[in-house]
Amino acid sequence: MSPIRLSDLAFTIEAVLDEAFTGRTVWVIAETSDIKNYPDRQYCFLTLVERDTGGKRETLARLDATIWRRQYHLIRAFEQATGVAFARNIQLLLRVAVSYNAVYGLRLDIQQIDHSYTLGNLERERQAILDALVKDHPELVWQQDGQYFTANQVLPQPTVWQRIALISAPGSDGLRDFRHELANNAFGYQIEVDEYLSQIQGQGAEKAIAAQLARIREKAADYDAVVIVRGGGSQLDFGSFDTYLMGETVAGFPIPVLAGIGHERNISITDLLCHASVKTPTKAAAFLIEHNRQFEEKCLYLRDRLINASRQTMQSASDTLKTDIDRLRYALFGFIRNRQTELTEKTVIIRHLDPANVLKRGYALLIKNGKIVTKAGHLHPNDTIQIRLADETVQATVRENQLIK
Template sequence: MSPIRLSDLAFTLEAVVDQHFGGKAVWVLAETSDIKNYPDRNYCFLTLVERETSSAGQQETLAKLEACIWRRNYHTIREFESATGVAFARNIKLLLLVSVGFNPVYGLRLEILKIDPSYTLGNLERERQAVLDALLRDHPDLIWQEAGQYITANQLLPRPTVLQRLALITAPNSDGWRDFRHELQTNPFGYNFQVDEYLTQVQGQGAEKAICDQLRRIQDSGIAYDAVVMVRGGGSQLDFGSFDTYQLGQTVAGFGIPILAGIGHERNVSITDLLCHQSVKTPTKAAAFLIEHNRRFEEGCLHLGNRLTGAVREALQNAQERLDSDTERLKFVLHTYFRDRHNELTEKAVTIRHLDPSNVLKRGYALLLRNGRIITKAGDLQPGDKAQLQLSDGRLDVIISQPVDDQQTPSQLMQ
């Protein structure tokens, strides 16, 4: 058989491809690889592959074709990223509308006309749901569902009244690290936080194991942390994948310290978000959550302080009012008491004046004395005894001249 020219073979292949695929578009399932994107020029070259896992657990490539996106369809990349939140990058499974072309110089190439974002979103959601189902099945003591919500042991941990001693898991010198530390340090209330940093890789291959290793370090440290804060800066949805894994989900669900996640996403909720103690959108919001939590405690203390101050002020006012009332009552009682005693003393003074011997003598009575002692009984005197008779205007000496009779009065004795 005589050889043919290479160009003849190439033109023949071009004709065959054009005959079968010319003017047609085909939907293809493929995975991206070796992307060379030129956004400033609005075109992109990449390789599309199909892989299969062998019985030995190895990834085998079944097919590989070169592809491109030209200027007229370059907008489909931006539309895909906007719809999914996933950066157009390597190792993404996509549903693509392509046209097949063969060029004698550049060979066989697929031109990508459109990317279906719903397939990517659905595929990510299916993978995530499969992980959640496996966790529910394998660890019912750590994660379960109630009323359609995922409940975990970490979520049920009591939250400390004040969150101040923190373990921070993040990438060194990352935007997430800077945003979180800046927000804490510049809080308007002057709160102080003690933050121990556990710096590690948080995205890309190996990130899942690195994060779990840091969580084990925290658990084994013996330090009584109030919370573990896990933050990450911006990135694509694929970079977010380390937070959607079985191993990290299990570790987070059963971790013995409350975990606060602020891993920089705005669109989707990761498995880590679903299973941790508290999830917020960004590192900045994670710091804001801690500040607000402590602020609520301070406001509660201030409120109680104000209530206590008011209660003390009211108690003192009531006590003062009772004291004033009791003082007035005491004044009244004392006034009445002293008035009554004064009246009694006045009456007794009058009585004493009436009973004064000098006044009694003036009324015609006399006192019989002997040796300066008042004689009150007739038997105290004998005939011949000398005595003195005290009258109102003087004293007389008298002699007892007759026998004493107990029935006689002193005046009869002196007759």
């Protein structure tokens, strides 16, 4: 058989493909690989692959693909819809047009990306991780009434947040926002923060974060909580927080973990299993401040109650004392009045019984040896006695029971 020129073979392949695919598009399922994105020029070159679902993950097919300027908006739309950066190793459902060029070879021109397929895959992967955590670590993660609970979530919060371990990327917007909100709180609260700087997103981030958590675990007694923040405006690449490793580490961490990883619509596994989750680093700082503010308000409320109770008690005691004083005064006046009456009566009696007054009424006192004689038996013949009368005293001698002067 006579050989043909390479160009003739290329043109033949082009003709066959044109006849088969011109004016047609097909939906394919493929995984992204080797992405070369040029945002300034608004086109993207990438490789689509299909891998064996077995343990070896061998490549079964590989084709080059492009996203040209007129479809470049598909990338941004995909990222906004899924919250996932358009990067390698993502399973996609794509509508493509098959093209062939004698110089550049076979290429798939991407016309459409089905967001729901990717979201479904992500949710299935996420659910598989949660199911595995519940199965592998029932003491750390469990379900009740369709809701996930973790050992970290049931840890008690301290009365006041005082010392925090902060995990964030060095020099990141999230780190600055958290620090600024904490330092400039309206109440002047001081919370000590130790920084554990780490890679937060991208390949290997989950291991870097887990390593910092391991460091903090060794000094867990020094901290009230761990705060993980991520910022910078991007909401796309937080896949490191949606992994088995992060879920296991956060769920069983011995002190409360607060996540403020800067996402808007997605709830990651870390968000779901940590002690508390907020949307941004600023809100994470506000969460701590609000908790401390609630404690202060409770103290102020109790102080006011104590002051009011003290005032009421003092007023009640004052009223009771005044009443008791009035009652005592009245009782004292009555007692004195009664004693005065008794004294007057006794004075009259004493006055009547005064020997001088008795003598005036014709009585006399017999006195022997300085003592008043009250019985006849006390007198004996020849006793010398004094007879006291009202006006004078006379002396007499007892003689045979007859008185002689």
